Amino acid sequence: MSFQAPIATGRSVTGIPTGRLAMWMLLASEFMIFGGLVVCYLLYRMHNAYWGMEAAHTNVYAGATNTFVLLTSSLFIVMAHHAADVKKDTKTAVKYMMLTVGCGLIFLCVKAYEYTTEITHGYVIQSNPFWSFYYTATGIHAGHVIAGMTAIYICSLDVAKGKQLQRVEFCGIYWHFVDLVWIFLFPLMYIAK
Amino acid sequence: MSADHGYGYYVKIWAGLMVLFAISVIGPSLEIMWLTLITAFGVAVVKALMVAAYFLHLNIEKRYIWLLLIGAILFLGAFYAGLAPDIQNTSGTNWVHCNGYNDANKARILAEAKIADEHHPGIIDHLTHGAGASHLLLPGSPDCTPQRF
Numbered sequence: 001m002s003f004q005a006p007i008a009t010g011r012s013v014t015g016i017p018t019g020r021l022a023m024w025m026l027l028a029s030e031f032m033i034f035g036g037l038v039v040c041y042l043l044y045r046m047h048n049a050y051w052g053m054e055a056a057h058t059n060v061y062a063g064a065t066n067t068f069v070l071l072t073s074s075l076f077i078v079m080a081h082h083a084a085d086v087k088k089d090t091k092t093a094v095k096y097m098m099l100t101v102g103c104g105l106i107f108l109c110v111k112a113y114e115y116t117t118e119i120t121h122g123y124v125i126q127s128n129p130f131w132s133f134y135y136t137a138t139g140i141h142a143g144h145v146i147a148g149m150t151a152i153y154i155c156s157l158d159v160a161k162g163k164q165l166q167r168v169e170f171c172g173i174y175w176h177f178v179d180l181v182w183i184f185l186f187p188l189m190y191i192a193k
Numbered sequence: 194m195s196a197d198h199g200y201g202y203y204v205k206i207w208a209g210l211m212v213l214f215a216i217s218v219i220g221p222s223l224e225i226m227w228l229t230l231i232t233a234f235g236v237a238v239v240k241a242l243m244v245a246a247y248f249l250h251l252n253i254e255k256r257y258i259w260l261l262l263i264g265a266i267l268f269l270g271a272f273y274a275g276l277a278p279d280i281q282n283t284s285g286t287n288w289v290h291c292n293g294y295n296d297a298n299k300a301r302i303l304a305e306a307k308i309a310d311e312h313h314p315g316i317i318d319h320l321t322h323g324a325g326a327s328h329l330l331l332p333g334s335p336d337c338t339p340q341r342f
Binding site: 014015016021024025028031032035036039040043044046047060064067068071072074075078079082172173176177179180183184186187191192193 | 198200203204206207210211214217218221229233234237240241244245248249255257258261262264265266268269272273276277280281
């Protein structure tokens with residue numbers, strides 16, 4: 001019995017590697033999930049002025065810290081991609097991938113601190129529609145951060161052995177999307193009062 | 194896909210993002226509505242475009258990917274257009290703001306019942322827990338299903 005790579009990994013009608021095309025397809029569907037949430041939030045926010053008062057209870061410093069952390073993590077993962085794709089330097093690529101995972105951990109720690117503070121002050125998911133949106137959107141986003149960290153870590157194991165270097169780019173595409181979502185969640189949930 | 198720029202290129206993009214990030218935090222703190230809209234949401238759009246163009250390499254990506262993303266945006270636009278009339282239009286010939294209308298109706302009936310309760314004890318209990326609860330509902334119409342409290 002011989003094991004061969006599927007034919008789809010070796011050719012591409014579109015000129016785009018199949019793995020990358022699949023990642024973009026995934027992102028298009030993810031776009032609908034977060035886009036739907038943001039659209040609903042905006043529609044209701046425009047009709048409920050009191051949501052601004054609720055947003056005043058979110059921690060802007062924590063949100064800003066997380067924005068800084070995610071933007072920096074995006075820099076790390078694009079540098080990992082550059083190291084793997086252009087420089088063929090697997091050691092540097094793994095280093096930047098681990099830094100990205102580290103940023104993800106910091107993000108989750110800050111988020112856990114925020115959730116703890118908010119819940120102990122009585123702002124829970126059932127409090128009112130603003131907090132329902134807040135916990136749903138940031139919770140799903142945090143789930144994506146965990147998924148991204150896991151994928152990056154697993155891929156880094158192969159990259160460290162010099163295998164499957166193209167997967168660094170796929171991880172990067174996913175991680176940048178996670179960053180993009182946060183870029184919009186930050187002003188919506190923390191800044192607009 | 195990664196152009197041969199060197200690491201410094203990406204650090205410069207990141208530095209630009211940091212400047213925009215600082216603007217998006219400082220601008221809204223001045224609490225001027227139009228400035229908040231520009232610095233929070235306008236700058237967020239610019240930041241997102243920068244990440245998409247230079248980190249996601251959409252500036253050099255193939256046309257298929259653009260078509261895929263434009264398709265997703267169009268679907269989202271259709272979603273917005275489908276929902277907006279239901280959520281945003283709460284008055285007019287064919288629309289009844291059910292929640293507000295029912296709340297006002299309930300408050301009026303209960304206020305009247307409170308006065309009547311002095312002479313006929315138990316009427317509020319009858320309205321809120323008993324068979325009279327249906328009196329707190331609005332009559333049905335094709336556009337507004339009465340809500341039970």
